Amino acid sequence: MKMKEEEKIVIIGLGLIGGSLALDFRKNKERALLLGIDTDKEHVREALELGIIDCEIDRSQIAEADWVILAIPVDKTAAILPEILDLVKEDAVVLDVGSTKEQICKAVENHPKRRNFIAMHPIAGTEFSGPSAAFEGLFAGKTNIICEIEKTAFSIQEKALQLFKKLNMRIRYMDPKAHDKHIAYVSHLSHISSFMLGKTVIAEEQNERDIFDMAGSGFESTVRLAKSSPAMWTPIFKQNKKRVLKSLSEYIDNLNHFKMLLESDDFDSVYTEMEETNKIKEILKGIHLKKELSYGE
Amino acid sequence: MKMKEEEKIVIIGLGLIGGSLALDFRKNKERALLLGIDTDKEHVREALELGIIDCEIDRSQIAEADWVILAIPVDKTAAILPEILDLVKEDAVVLDVGSTKEQICKAVENHPKRRNFIAMHPIAGTEFSGPSAAFEGLFAGKTNIICEIEKTAFSIQEKALQLFKKLNMRIRYMDPKAHDKHIAYVSHLSHISSFMLGKTVIAEEQNERDIFDMAGSGFESTVRLAKSSPAMWTPIFKQNKKRVLKSLSEYIDNLNHFKMLLESDDFDSVYTEMEETNKIKEILKGIHLKKELSYGE
Known part of the structure; x- marks a missing residue:
């Protein structure tokens, strides 16, 4: 039996999103080595204890990574993403998960390794934070917005999309400003x-x-x-x-x-204001329906 | 075997709250006849079809009711409550479930049958409405705020509290203005x-x-x-x-x-605003804990 080669997954930021992605990688990759980086040493300890990561590394080891996930506050992502791209090998996939996309895309627009990067925003989360809030399956059925996909190398796109499919995410492409x-x-x-x-x-x-x-x-x-x-x-x-x-x-x-x-005392208009906003019911129902349909469930 | 006498429960307003209360009465009373009143004939039809009520009655039959529940908009409750009290028999329990209490209490403050009435506000509901939104168990574990309990006859209190206990509701007493x-x-x-x-x-x-x-x-x-x-x-x-x-x-x-x-650009203060509001976490957790404790679960 031929053993599949081990993939090195580096998670920068071991919070709810980074931690949950780590758990999903572990589940969906045959042989994944989960490596964590976090400035909060308590989070590192917790992530190790919870089996979210296999070991802690430092930034110098990023050169060996097959995947790098940035799951840190958006200002930090914009700041360190260029350095991360400097470090990674030719075929590494670099992802960010931030809730803003324009400034992050701008930070690497002229980077020679821009093609290794996928700017994305998985619309998933809870109000809780930290590694203990992480759970497997957080991203299942959720929308993942990918920006400037045309700037990512096709081979990198392919690897990432394969993973997102396994995670049962629904992909939408969008311009960062939009x-x-x-x-x-x-x-x-x-x-x-x-x-x-x-x-x-x-x-x-x-x-x-x-x-x-x-x-x-x-x-x-x-x-x-x-x-x-x-x-x-x-x-x-x-x-x-x-x-x-x-x-x-x-x-x-x-x-x-x-x-x-x-x-x-214009209660007729108060009524109308609410009645007109009630259509949010149909709008939200429409979303659920569309999401279900897109999985054929 | 001695049959327990049938209790006549009149539900005025067959929406989410009235309908759910009807279902809970049916479950918790050995022999209950559920009688419905609603100006919306489509709601009456649905409530009959869903088994929420046994039959429709008109207001003249309220004189025979053992229980009357008003589950209609608060302005309508304030308007018809005096007439309902005029009609009911000596030992009938009359309840309202409205989200305001001052004006409803005021509407009957001098009514000779004020003692038959319990002004309450069960903190339960969903964003849905109508009989089809009703379900058994909506009130389990929920807080029921009762106002001016001292104005309700002790025998009426006793009957009502017995029911609320069966429904697993948590009682709080409060002044209508508060x-x-x-x-x-x-x-x-x-x-x-x-x-x-x-x-x-x-x-x-x-x-x-x-x-x-x-x-x-x-x-x-x-x-x-x-x-x-x-x-x-x-x-x-x-x-x-x-x-x-x-x-x-x-x-x-x-x-x-x-x-x-x-x-x-005062982002330090933006941070502080959010950090200080984060204590809502502990406050909400405290509520859940208290609610659980009060049932010994």
Whole structure:
């Protein structure tokens, strides 16, 4: 029996996303050696203990990697990605998973090894962070947005797409600017809305914590994202500032309009505002349907 | 064998809450006859078909009821509750389930049969509505806030509490004004935040519906409540206008402050804003723990 050669997978950033990808690599590759890098030594220890990685390495060993995954805050990715590409061998696949794409793509646009890199954003995650939040199968059925695919070498594309298929991900191709524009609305704004909702309620109820057991699933649902990591989200808001500000201004305008309707007792319009937004039901249902169809399930 | 006498349960409003309560009554009462009233004849038909009620009645038959549940919009409850109390027999239990309590309590404060009434707010629900959304067990493990319990006759309290115990509900007693004040923060505000988030994103993306499959679970979670019924929510906002406006103004202030921080590139403060709100994690965890403890699970 011929043994398949061992693949060296380097995961930079052993949090929820990096850790979950590591677990999926291990499951889907016949022989994978999982190598971890993280500035947080507690995360390294945990990732070793949880069997997410086989050992810790340092950056000098990246030259031997077959795969390098960057799963760190987007400002750090933009900063170190050029150096990582400098180090990797000819046929290595380098991936990032960041929630912004324009600045990351820009950071390597003229890099001689740009063709080794796939800029992607798997739309997957939970409000939890760290290696202990990682789990196998996080990416199954999720959308993976890949930007500037034409800048990636065909052989690299092929390897990566094969893996994504095994992970049961649904691929969409998009321009980095379009990605950042739309994701400001369907993800970044939700986080601000949730954080500020949490802040508002905590400020009001800080002396009456008991009040929180009046909270039902509705409150929990809208405030869930306020558990997210500030270390991850601050650089996202910084990199996508212009578009986030645009969506946030529109959101505030809509809230002010709703407030004005309440103040002026225009409850017919209050009704209409909600009724018109109810179509989100069909929109979300449409997505689920489309996702199911694309797997033939 | 002695047959237990049949209990007549009248459900006014055969939506998610009324329908689910009907199913729970049927499960927990040895012999219950479920009688339904709804101005929406399609809901009556569905409720009959789904076995939620045994038959439709009209208001004249309320005199025979052992239990009357009002599960209709809060303005309608405040309007018809006095007439319902006029009609019921001496030992009937009359319950409402509305999301506001002050005006409903006020509507019957001097009613000679005030003692038959329990003003309550079970913190349970989903974003769906109508009889088809109803299910058995919706109330299990949920908090039920009862207002002005001292105004309800002891025998009526006893019957109702026995039922709530069977339904595995967790009881909290509260003054109607305090209820309305706190619920503005932990429920009503979440709904506005969610509706306006949905509105903002739909407005931006109306010509590019495909964009919605970039939306992940985060967006779905924050926008879920925007599926809620305008017929139910308009009267809630009307009845609790003053407190809803207060919470909404504070929310808008917080969003404006966050916007200002982004605009002025003060990302240290952006980080701190999020970090401080992260404590919602512990607060929500605390609730779950408390709820579990109170059942000894």
